[in-house]
Amino acid sequence: MVKFNKLATKTTATFEGGKAYKRDAKADLFLLAVTNMVGEDTFYESADSRDQRYRELVHTVAVADPEWMLRFVAWLRLGANMRSAAIVAACEAVRARLDAGAPGHGRQLIDAACQRADEPGEVLAYWTGRYGRALPKPVKRGVADAVARLYTEYSFAKYDSDAKGFRFGDVIDLVHPAAAADKPGQGELFRHALDRRHNRDNPVPEALPMLTARARLLALPVDQRRPALLAGVAEGAEGAEGAEGGPGRLAEAGMTWEALAGWLQGPMDKAAWEAVIPSMGLMALARNLRNFDEAGVSDGAAWKVCARFLDADQVARSRMLPYRWLSAYKAAPSLRWGHALEGALGHAIAGIPELPGRTLVLVDTSGSMTGRVSARSTVTHLDIGALIGVALADRAAGSGRAGDVDLVGFADGVFTHELAKGGSVLRGVEAFARRSGEVGHGTRMVDAVANSYDEHDRVVIVSDMQTFPYYYNRDKGADAFIPDTVPVFGINTTGYGPSALPPGKANRFEIGGFSDKVFTMFGLLAAGDGPAWPF
Structure with a gap:
């Protein structure tokens, strides 16, 4: 999203043989980055050739203008909301500058690419997959900065999973982050993440109330979980003040809909969805409209979802790309979501x-x-x-x-x-x-x-x-x-x-x-x- 009129024009040809022009490296990188779903084929380019072109452009620009590259990576992740492209750009920029013997900017590049708590692990997975287990200092320090900024009880509950190649405990083991002074209990969270990763049978620290409430829910026998959800009272959860009914208990324990489905070990029926809908984010709501209809979610619950879609502030905070609303519209089987999706797109x-x-x-x-x-x-x-x-x-x-x-x-x-x-x-x-x-x-x-x-x-x-x-x-x-x-x-x-x-x-x-x-x-x-x- 920039005016591309920087250099004298050089002609070339399109993939279909029409008259075309070459851009400068920054313009080419910018346009590719904002349209690049990393690792995926397109009509005219294979994933491998497209990703290689992207890496080469990053290397060129990162060495020539590191200040521009840092601003670009930060904008790409936060402004354009391109997650994978930002992570690849940050890692490859660091690699290029290390190879060129040009210190500086690496730590900030890595930190800027991480804006969600699962992304420090994504950075490590990408780096080790391409360049091996030896982590240079800029990568370690940048990931450690991101961990201190992003790791919370809720993010741990949401993203830490044995399905990930790098769990929270793995990341902490590798980069040794210092707990943030403005996040009480983060040091306890780090220790708990390590305990969980290494299968240590230590209780959840009292300094982590959300994870404590979650542990109580997980300890409930499977045959009691659905009745407990419907009744809104889980055995041993008497200290959960302020929670009313199933929705309150789930929010208090940081239970996402994915976690709830696993916890119930049974179908996500009408009651289950209506219990978790209040704590779901806009992206999760938009992606599950078909599931809501198939489960028979009530109109009352649906209207609450629609009200959130029609809230301009919530739509802005969600940072959902406009085409996501079109995708939700195409997937929704019933008409009751149409007006709200139209409003959200607007x-x-x-x-x-x-x-x-x-x-x-x-x-x-x-x-x-x-x-x-x-x-x-x-x-x-x-x-x-x-x-x-x-x-x-x-x-x-x-x-x-x-x-x-x-x-x-x-x-x-x-x-x-x-x-x-x-x-x-x-x-x-x-x-x-x-x-x-x-x-x-x-x-x-x-x-x-x-x-x-x-x-x-x-x-x-x-x-x-x-x-x-x-x-x-x-x-x-x-x-x-x-x-x-x-x-x-x-x-x-x-x-x-x-x-x-x-x-x-x-x-x-x-x-x-x-x-x-x-x-x-x-x-x-x-x-x-x-x-x-x-x-």
Whole structure:
């Protein structure tokens, strides 16, 4: 999400043979990072080649500009919410600087990449998997800093598991963190994590009330657990003040829904879900809508979930990528969640700017866009394109300037897509995505621009940018039919190396990613702000 106009333009070709351009290393790294699901194949690149390209870019930039790299890793994890990409970037940046004999920044890089309590273990798993068990000081100290900042009773209850290669106790053993002065009981937590990892039969320290309450629940015989949950009283839990009924007991013991399912050793029925729903996070709620419906969760419980989805502050704190709400909508079997998911998506994309004048939005519907953004997701790159296009068009209609955005799909040909007046963005995305294949499966971006541009004030192209050559003249680029005075924004959903837009040319911008920051950065550039990274 940055203006990519740093260096003189060098031409190359897209994967489909169309005219393309090379970016500088920072621009290439940035665009790849915000679209990179580490370890996964894409339409034109294998996981191995894509990950190798990412590592090489990190190495180049980390040695050349470590201050930029540190800001980038911190933003990538917190601003763009890209977990794996941030961890890989931090580790590879440290490796590159160590190999170059350039001290400094390593500890901070590792710490910046860790923002959730399972991530120190992820860092160690990645490092040891690539570079062996010998941990250099920057990695040890950075992980130790993250541990002191992130390890709490709740995070231990949530993330420590024998299914992990590096449990909390393993991490503590390897990096020897000092307990944080502002976290009472953290030293006891460290000792308890070591006891648990090494199977020492020591009781939970009294300084850890959540884990003490959890131990009482776990000690309850299996045949008594479901009745205890329904009654809200677990044997031996008399000291649990302030807890009312099953939901209170579960929250007090830091029981996630996954832990509850294992504790019950039976089905997650209506009562079980309704007991744990109050303590679930927004991501967990959004991912379990189908389970709620299949278990017959009551409308009363469902309305409480919906109220949380409609809370703008909670949506912002969840930092869920906009496409996660689309994914939840696609997975939900009943209609009772629709309005709330529409509201949550609206909060997630609230940064869409109002654009004066006329805007042409071209969304790529070619075959390469039908690939999923992740192996674990049902959302495709086409869905992302449809979401961006429909959201921009809906924003214009909602501001009373309906018709100011012309939404066009393209592949071998083009089609114009009209939104239902006052309609749902989510349904609009579905309707647009269903038109995939209507005008073929190729990527004739230059032809689409030539056939659709009509003195618009700006052009937005959402695509993986791997255009075919122009049918009539292969030397013409994607912006050939647009005056130099008209801004062109390429929103790249995949981050391949070749760029369809010239990075050194005025009024030509390339941004990318799946987060709401796409809209934020688009707004900044549309307003005419100067070149700037978003960190």
